[in-house]
Amino acid sequence: MISRRRFLDAAVGAALLAGCEREKSRVVPGEITGASFRRGHRLWQGGRFPVAAETLRCDVAVVGGGIAGLAAARRLDRGGTRNIALLELEDEAGGNSAFSANAVSAYPWGAHYVTLPAEEAGEVIALYEELGLITGRDGAGRPIYDERALVMDPPERLWMLGRWQEGLSPKLGASDVELRELAAFQRETRRLRDARGADGRRAFAIPVDRSSRDPEWLALDKITMGEWLDARGWRSPRLRWFVDYACRDDFGATLDQVSAWGALHYYAARNGIAANAETDAVLTWPEGNGFLTRRLREGLEDRVHSACLAWRVEAKPGGGSVIVDAWDFRLERPVRWEARAAVVCTPLHVTRRVVPALRERRLAPPPDPAPWVVVNLTLDRRPAGQGFALAWDNVLYDSRSLGYVVATHQRLDRPGADAPTVLTWYQPLCDGPLGPERVRAMERTHADWCELALADLRRAHPDIDRSVQRADVRVWGHGMTRPAPGWTWGGSREQWAEPLGTIHFAHSDLSGISIFEEAYTRGVLAAEAVAAQMAAV
Amino acid sequence: MTDRSVRLLLLASVFVIATCGLIYELIAGTLASYLLGDSVTQFSTVIGAYLFAMGVGSWLSRFVERRLLSVFVQVEFYVGLVGGASAALLFGLFGQVGSFRVLLYALVFLVGAMVGLEIPLLLRILRDRLEFKDLVAKVFALDYVGALLASLLFPLVLVPKLGLVRSAFFFGMLNVLVGLATLRLLRDRITWARGHALVGGLILALLGTGFALSDRLVSWAEGATYSDVIYARSTPYQRIVLTRGQGDLRLYLNGNLQFSQRDEYRYHEALVHPGLAAAPRRARVLVMGGGDGLAVREILRWPDVEQVTLVDLDPAMTRLFSTHELLTALNGGALASPKVRVVNADAFLWLQGQPAAAWDFILADFPDPSNFALGKLYSTAFYREVRRALAPDGVLTVQCTSPYAARRAYWTTIHTLDATGFGTRPYHAYVPSFGEWGFVLASPAALPPPSAGLLPPGLRFLDAPTLADLFRFPRDMAEVPTEVNRLNNQALVRVFEEEWKEHAH
Known part of the structure; x- marks a missing residue:
């Protein structure tokens, strides 16, 4: 027979354990929104x-x-x-x-920025003028953008080696060889930015159809971005990560699933000019x-x-x-x-x-778009972390997620230490065959998605569970198209x-x-x- | 229990309570001069009040007719509680109560009165055990020896080793122990002995906890980095710390010096008067930042100022500088003036909601641009809002860090104002506790130099030749080309950080 003392010990132990369990997987309120599928x-x-x-x-x-x-x-x-x-x-x-709003902030469910349009995007420039995003022109005719819509400094930071560094280029702790590769890649994309074809058009333009048709550039559509990097002997994990991150961010696909033309277009088509911003600036809003x-x-x-x-x-x-x-x-x-x-x-x-x-x-069938998940996390305070200050776009090196953007970044006021915020966390589900990924995505519960997002963010923000008030989830069954080789x-x-x-x-x-x-x-x-x-x- | 041991215990009590009594008096005196300054006055008035309270206590002892022992024990408990917690209370409540002096003298009086009760009660308790001449001789001798011990222990051991807060708790516990020992030895002669013992034990536990936690209390109250902290508080926006060392009251926000009582008049005269002397009208004035009310004090020297709106983010700041007597003495009660309206809001958001051309003179006295959130208050976007809110011929003055220590940061602010369509007149002043400090006058219209003839009377720093000198920049602070500070490049924050990092090394 079990003694009373032993019984009590066991009961207390079980209660303590249950308490710990509950603490670990606290149910975060929120819902899966969007009825589309x-x-x-x-x-x-x-x-x-x-x-x-x-x-x-x-x-x-x-x-x-x-x-x-x-x-x-x-x-x-x-x-x-x-x-x-x-x-x-x-x-x-x-x-x-799409977007939503709660008491803390408006926040996006998907696309969250536009780049500065270059002269090819006449329709877009006209729209921005109509919407008051372009407020005028300087003496040289360069558009002046509404400063409140230009992404505020600091735009980006990257979590690597246990701390946040400024910018997305993974330079922290890089060897000389790696730094040289990153620099060489940057030089090459700069060169492509200015490149024009024999037809006078930019090699890489937005809209895509206004790009040069020179065979030299179109040939890049036939190989993958991975092959393009291989051909240059650029194999450092940091550069690969950097390019792969961009491919996943922009196309929901890895660098082996998109053409070199498509991937390079991302870097080389940012040719916008502004009187009051750098050429690679972006426009963004809370939603x-x-x-x-x-x-x-x-x-x-x-x-x-x-x-x-x-x-x-x-x-x-x-x-x-x-x-x-x-x-x-x-x-x-x-x-x-x-x-x-x-x-x-x-x-x-x-x-x-x-x-x-x-x-x-x-x-011919179009490329199959990968499923995506977006989790909007409402926090009762801005996330703390080692290193560089909270930026608009916050990316984690070596993560399958794309990190998060901060909905309150464009606010003009000085946030107090207790100022709440909304983080929009993204992940394309492109690591396996897309059909099964999509089926799995539809079967996952709200708690599964919360854990996926929080487990990812805990690395940089160990205390995030304590500040999460709500997590709202949207699953995009077919997120966005990608420039699969041969498609463009x-x-x-x-x-x-x-x-x-x-x-x-x-x-x-x-x-x-x-x-x-x-x-x-x-x-x-x-x-x-x-x-x-x-x-x- | 032999009569002899009872007698010894009671005489030992005299010694202990005499020591405790003087310690409380010294702690109150030290804390008062530490927090309020002017140690001669503080010590003198605290000692006077304490002795007077002792007299009152002695006189009150005649109303204790029966149960002398029981009353004595209770007095020991409560003097231990109040005296023991006195330092912690005075420290902790310094910033919280409107009139610190009322609290101080109330505590001094309460402790003094209870200490005053002790000796007469003891004399009466011992009356039947000793001959009168022996009794008086022994009690008073022990009383004065205890006082000597206290006066030596206090500066040599207690303050350096234990600190004020912990010393007070320690002696409070000694008082309670005297009460408990008396209870134990004479429990058969005291009614409700068990009940008293329980109360005593409880108070002892409280004081013990206070003693154990003093470290935390002290670091909370004194701050880790400042030696003479008299007030420290973390608000959602900043850490506010007031220090007082060698008669110099200083305010720090997030570790950055905001003013030193010794030379703040230089800073605030230079900040306020050139702009008002250049403005064609001065009726409507807006101050952003400057929750200490010192700039408002200077603004109120101008008789034609009709209304001043002070916008400061942190209600804790404006409340502190509106209510605390030490600080209202410094800002002349400026925040309580009927002309002044205090708004606790974010300046950028608040300004966006204001009508156009609403002010004749605007003062931007924000903390230095040491982070991205503060950098926004020095951006083209912010100055555009200021320009909209300012009368077309109104004047803006901006404090913009040191042109000597952070030369590029200083000129970045000037160029940012230029880029927003302001005409500017940069100037600087020497403030010993800050070093060479920079400001700028700006106006959407043509900006005349400030006329010295208009300066209000009673200034300690500015006069006509000094005013003219402010606008001359020696070579090591002269204009340098810089970027313009925008929300999307935060050029100022980046330059500021670089320059101050270099300057500190």
Whole structure:
């Protein structure tokens, strides 16, 4: 028989252990937001939707309310075509530039900065002037940017060898050989930044389609970034990490999954000029590119039909108009639009299911975008850490995550030691075959994602568990496209973008890189093409 | 219990309580001169008050008719409690209470009165055990020997080895032990002996805890790096430390000297008067930073100033300098003036919400740009907001670190103002505790030199020739080319850190 004393000891011990366990895996409140995959997957779960009995009419149907869709709708609206219907699957238009806000700060769910546009991006420059982001020009004609939107100093820091260092180039503790490689890589990308082809165009421009077509540059599309580095004998782990980090950050892919052209474009296309900032400066806001989403949506609210899945876009038999069949998740009923023209602004893996006529083109499949997870951590104080001060973008060396951006970085006030903040932590799930990664991502619970993010951050912030108040999670099943070898200049990209009668296409997938400027420019150009087509009739 | 041992115990008690009594008096006197300065006055008034309170206590002893022993034991307990905790209380509450002197003299009086009760009570307790002449001779002899011991122990052992706070706790425990020993030996003659013992034990435990934690109390109160700290507090924004050594009151924020009482008039006269003497109008004045109220004191010398708005981030700062008598004496009660409105807000955010052209004179007296958060208050974006809030012909004065120790940082601020569309007149003054210090006058309109004829009377530093000299820069501080400080390059913070690092070495 167990003695009373022994029993008590055991009970106390168990209670203590339970207490420790609870402390270790404290449940962080929060939720997984974004309903898209359940809604979207009805597209290929064989579920045919019923067709609406009555037909609504509009001039232009815009399918998909990401940046391209918003840009197209806005351009049409400003051009006098006001009878538009924009159909968006999510509850809010914005696509990868989605955002939310809580009592502490607004924060992004995806894209969170834009670079300074160079002269090729005329549409984007005009937008920034219209939005007041460019406040004027100096004597030399260089744009003056709103200082509050330029990322404040310090922009970046990197956690390595147990402390934060300034900047992302992993120089802390590097050997001479490694430093030489990092410097040589930087020199090479600087050179490519200024390079122009025989056709007078920049080797690497934004928008991508305004780049030089010289074979010398296009050849870089055929090899991976890893092969490009190998060819130069650049093998130091630090440089590899640096480039791989950039590939994962910009494309959700490793340096062996993207073309050298695509990876180098990231470095070499940053050619913007400003009177009051360096050429590699970026613009950012607490809600990330959600700021641009918000501004693009202004005035379009009554024409955005959210929670609407357009599942079929086709020319009306007999011609003359486009039929868009959709399902309204809010009203739980089918909707049919008949429009004079349509702009399909969905990602290509959706577009090919929504536009049946595309199948006849027998196009090469687009690159498969990796799933992503984004965790917004609300903290009751700014994270402390060894070394350089908290920056806007905070990256951990040798982590599979991309680190975090700080939503309160652009605030003008002096934060007290007890000032709360929101950290937006990112990770592309691109380390294994993407299909299984995606399935795993859908099965993970809120607690799993919290632990993934916190385990990553604990290395730099051992006390982070104590300051986390809330963790909200969004899983992107198909995060963003990547410039897979052969995709950018192999020819099929242009075929995907070719209009089908009065059905036009606009999405950054068509550029092979997922950035605001590509989506916006494609949206504007498609809207202009539609307007011209309608005017010609 | 033999009568002899009782007699010995009681006589030993006289010795102990005499020592304790003088120690409390010395601690109060030392703390008062330490915290308030002017040691002759403090010692003299504390000793006077203490002796007077002892007299009151002696007189009160006549009202104790019965249960002498029980009262004596209780007096020992409570004098131990109050006297023992007195140093910790005075230190800890120095910054928290409006009138420190009221607290000080209340404590001195309470302890003095209780100590005054002790000897008469003991005399009466011992009355039947000794002949009167013996009694008086022995008690008073022991009383004075105890006093001698205390006066030698205090400067030679206690202050250097134990410190004031711990010494007080130690002697408090001795008082309580006297009470407990009396209880133990004479428990059959004391009613409620057990209850008393419990109270005594409790007080002893409290004092023991205080003694054990004194290190932490002291480091909390005295700070680790400053020798003569009289106030220290960490707020969400900064660590505020006041020190007082050799009669010089100093304020440190995050370890950086903000003013020294000896020469702060030089800094504040130079900060305030050139700008006001150059401004065409002075009715509406805005001060950003400067929660110590010393700049406001100077501003209020100008009769045509109608209203002053002081915006300081830290409510702890403005509260301290509005309520504490030592500090309101220094700033002349400036923050309580009916002309002055105190706003606790972040200057940048607050300024954005203000109407255009709302002020005739603006003073930016922020801490030096030693981190990225502070650097924003010296940026083009901030000065654009200032320009908007300033009358078109209004004047701005900015404190902008030392042009000698941080020459590039100084000129970076000047060039940042230039780049924001201000006309500037840089100037500097010598402040012994800071070194050569830099300021700048700025205005969106043409900026005339300040007219010395307008200077208010009663200044200790500025006069006409001195004012003119401020604007001359010798070669080692002369203008150098620099970047402009923007939110997106924080050029100033980077240069400032570099230069002060070099300067410190």
